[in-house]
Amino acid sequence: MSGANSVAAEWISYLDSQAVELSVEVAAERIALVGGRSDVAAAVRVEVARTDTADLLDMLGRGRFLDLPAVQDGEPRRLRLERQATGVEVAVLRLRHDDLVARWLVAARYVPALLAALRNALTELDTREALAGLEVS
Numbered sequence: 001m002s003g004a005n006s007v008a009a010e011w012i013s014y015l016d017s018q019a020v021e022l023s024v025e026v027a028a029e030r031i032a033l034v035g036g037r038s039d040v041a042a043a044v045r046v047e048v049a050r051t052d053t054a055d056l057l058d059m060l061g062r063g064r065f066l067d068l069p070a071v072q073d074g075e076p077r078r079l080r081l082e083r084q085a086t087g088v089e090v091a092v093l094r095l096r097h098d099d100l101v102a103r104w105l106v107a108a109r110y111v112p113a114l115l116a117a118l119r120n121a122l123t124e125l126d127t128r129e130a131l132a133g134l135e136v137s
Contacts, residue, residue, distance in 0.1 A: 005117040009090075009104040011037050022090065022104050024117040026124050030071070031056075033079070033090065035104055044102040046072045046079055046092045053122050056081070060088065060115045072101065087111060 009022040022035040027047050036043030048056065052068045059066035059081050070079040070092065078093040087108040092101040106114050 005120055007106055007110045007113045007117060009035060009106045009110070011035065012089075012103045012105055017105075020104070022106060022114070024114070024121045026121050026128065029125070029129075031118065031121050031125065035102065044072070044092060046070045046077055046102075048079055050122070050125055053118065057115065057118055057122075059083075060111055060118070077101065088114070 005025065006021040006023040009020055011018045011020045018037050020035050020037060022033060025032045025034055027045075029050055030047040031050065031053050032045055032047045034043050034045045048068050048070050055066055055068065063081075064083045066079075066081045068079045070077040072092060076095050078095065078098070080089075080091045080093060082089045082091075084105065086105065088106045088111055089103065090106060091103045093099065094101060
């Protein structure tokens, strides 16, 4: 892993899989998950609303399945997380026909790091909002 807010993951396609990093970032008023493959120039970036982050944290902590509204490049998407025997599968889906945009598997040993990265991003978002509130007053 290269950063504190990145975790090792496996990019899963229909034909193969590839070791990648899945990063957690703050994007304006949203939390973004960013990951890609080394053979593709552009990473997949999907953003979820801050209000959905609690559900995301809860699912990673003890849940089995979660389906959230998300945004990718201004387009509506679904972010779907499902616990597997070997970890947590994270999938980005188009709204029409549930077409798969991207899919990663975060191994069970890295799920606590993903949880910590999401908590760090949420804390950063809270801090930004608090500082913005101070600037307005």
